[in-house]
Amino acid sequence: MPLLWMFSTSLRPLADSYKLPPQWLPTDWRWENYLAPFESNVPFELFFLNSLKIAALTTLGQLISCSMAGYAFARLRFPGRDLLFMFLLASLMVPGQVTIIPIYLMMAELKLVNTHASLILPALISVFGVFLMRQFFKQMPQELFDAARVDGAGHLRSFVQIAVPLAGPGLATLGIITFNATWNGYFTALIFLTSWEKMTLPQGIALLTGYMNSGNPSVVMAAVGLAILPVLLVFLVAQRWIIEALTRSGLKG
Structure with missing residues (x-):
């Protein structure tokens, strides 16, 4: 219902937006x-590309780092493994707002404030992503890894050739969640990015709402509709890939 109303509002003349009832x-x-955001004084297309770059790199980084860490916690045995994993899970209870100041000070020390790296680097790994991938790797049959070990495969080869292909649904799920969260992220971008050429799409929509085109909800809703499109495309593509991965891996049902 909200999406239908957004789409309807985005196609209205200005007078229709204020009609009662x-x-x-x-x-x-x-x-x-839908062309108005690109024709305004706000560099909407630049904000769009900035968000796409940040979301793509962050998603790629999390898929690599979280899958490797999840595999280590699920399949490798080392002293303190379970205790360390419990500490990681406990950190999920810490709100992100608590860590934003230390992260900002760290980025300032590295002279990365007002760069896209200040948003990408802290988000390259997530505790939730590690937990999600650990659960996928842990439910895989041990016999597969034992057979690989008999054939002379080490942990790296087992990870690349066995674990990752079977974890397709988990990787797709993590990719969707990460891309969506990064694409819609406003709080951290508002803190770390100050110049127009570095800003993201949520910041651009906020500028469009309260600066250049305030008073025209149709244009704002059109901008929101354009912002939703990449998320919908990612979900549709990944959804199809999840079904294929489930069928191929034999884990369906």
């Missing part, structure tokens, strides 16, 4: 509203 369908369909 509100109407579901516009009296005049204004498809040009």
